[in-house]
Amino acid sequence: MASSVGLACVFVALLLSAGLYLVTQGVVQQTQLSKLSSAASLVAERAENSLQFGQFDPDDLTRQDVPPDVQVRVSLGRSVLIVSRQFPAGLPLSVDPGVYRLGDRYVLAQQLGSRGGYALLTLALSSQATDDARRAFLRAVLIILPLTLLVACLGAWWAAGRMLRPVAALERSAREIGESGDLTRPVPGAGGQDELSRLAGTLQTTFRQLEATRAREVQFLRAAAHDLRSPLAALKTRVALSLSRERGPERYRQDLQEVGQDLSRLSTLAEHLLLLARSPQTMARQPVPLLEVAADALDAARSRFPDQDMDLSSDLSAGALSVPGDRILLGQAILNLLQNAAHHAPGAEVRLSVRRIGAQVHLSVHDDGPGVPPEVLARLGEAFYRPDEARSGPGASGGGHGLGLAIVRHVAELHGGTLELLSTPGQGFTATLSLPLSSA
Structure with missing residues (x-):
């Protein structure tokens, strides 16, 4: 420089x-x-x-x-x-x-x-x-020009060194942060009002966001590995027991059924992980009739929980609501909300409602179950978080992976929407999926 x-x-x-x-x-x-x-x-x-x-x-x-x-x-x-x-x-x-x-x-x-x-x-x-005049000018140039150039070079070297000193410190700090892997270290110069200070502040914010993302990914991978390890270990144990000695056809059939259940659980977990890994770039965006998708999801939930009282209500016609996005993802999100209500509030009434509010459509799933306390509500939607003890009714069923609400939140973000969870102990649970409507 x-x-x-x-x-x-x-x-x-x-x-x-x-x-x-x-x-x-x-x-x-x-x-x-x-x-x-x-x-x-x-x-x-x-x-x-x-x-x-x-x-x-x-x-x-x-x-x-x-x-x-x-x-x-x-x-x-x-x-x-x-x-x-x-x-x-x-x-x-x-x-x-x-x-x-x-x-x-x-x-x-x-x-x-x-x-x-x-x-x-x-x-x-x-x-x-x-x-x-020409000779006098040339003599003056031969004397003055070298001195001027010397002073100019010294001044430029001093000014450049002074200007680049903060840049060198910022570069050294960024290199040290990269080598150490500690993205939470403060970046020198952040907090000022000049351009370099704003750049340092932006780098510091970016590093901390990356650290938070990395921490969430590590936690997610650990939880995913744990949930994958359990069915794999159970599957391995069942296979080993089945092969340890001769058994009758009925016992082999029973063992194969248990192996099939473990494989089904692994398949479901893999599908959920793939849903969570979806990015906006890979998502299809087409007009989706949300009321029709909600009705299909309700039918699927009723077939899985035939004893659950589930109803759909809407003040709009089937073709009146169109959401730009992926029909499969939206259907899975609605089904997850219904299954979450059926799992944690067995026997309670589950109401699915679709309403238009301004330029958005609000899809709400409410159950009359036991609800959850505030400390549990704050963590709902985190991947692999399973507060089974929080909403335990007489016939509450478990066995999930803790990915249902996490998938719904991720689908909402992919479609530019939000997921809001409301609950009071003893007064039920409400999950509201808000999505922007098509501009056409």
């Missing part, structure tokens, strides 16, 4: 010096040419008069207001009619009319009318002033 700033300073200084040199040269040269042009306007009139009256006195041409360093010559053909005493001898008689530099002189030549033809007025001015 410092070397780049130094090179930029060198380039700017050189460019500025070249520009000043060209401007200075141009100004000095223009000044000399203007001096020639001003003198020519005076001398031309006097030369016309001299030619008219035949008086060829050079002092008369250059008197008073003509600069003394401007030399004059009037020629007619190959003859010199008037010439200043210090007019350069090497300047040829046949010069082209105009204003230009010729050798070490600035020359202005123009034609004059005379009786014998056209005379040529030539004014000459030494270019020494321009050359002296």
Whole structure:
């Protein structure tokens, strides 16, 4: 960074010096040419008069207001009619009319009318002033430019070091956090109001969010491994017992039925884990008639719990509600809510209602079961959390994986909605799934 700033300073200084040199040269040269042009306007009139009256006195041409360093010559053909005493001898008689530099002189030549033809007025001015100015400028540049560049480079190195010091500290801290794996460590510089402080604050917030996500994933994987290990261990034990000695066909049939139950539980757990792993990018988004999906889920829940009193109510027609999303995921979420109510409130009435409120549709499942205390309600929806003792009725059934409400919450997030859980001990339990309606 410092070397780049130094090179930029060198380039700017050189460019500025070249520009000043060209401007200075141009100004000095223009000044000399203007001096020639001003003198020519005076001398031309006097030369016309001299030619008219035949008086060829050079002092008369250059008197008073003509600069003394401007030399004059009037020629007619190959003859010199008037010439200043210090007019350069090497300047040829046949010069082209105009204003230009010729050798070490600035020359202005123009034609004059005379009786014998056209005379040529030539004014000459030494270019020494321009050359002296150029040499003086170059000497100044050779002395000042290196000092200026040295000061500029030192200043750039100091300023760059001061500006990059917080960046280096931030980079070092981020590297140390990455190497240590402790994403909760504070990031230096966070909390200020400048751009770098805001960047440090953003990094610190991001690191802590990553740490929270990692902690949840580790907890999820541990719980998943535990729930997978239990049926696998039971399955292995049953198979080992069945093969330990000869058994009758009925006992083998019973063992195979138990193995099938374990496999069914493993299959259900795998399906639930896959549902929780779904991302928004892999989800199909099509208009889903939510009331129709809710009715299908209610039929499926009734077939699994034929003794449970389950009803559906809605003040809208079947085609009036359309939610953009995945029909299978939404159906699974509604079925999970119904199964959760049936599991934890056996024998109680379960009411499924679908209502439109503004630009959202609210799907609520309420049961008249025992409800849950606040400390349990706060954790419901966490993966693998099973508070079986919290809602234990006389016929409460367990055996779940603690993924039902977690899947519902995940499905709600995938569809841009929310899951709200309300309960008071002794007054039942209500789960409300809120989803945005289709814009069409």
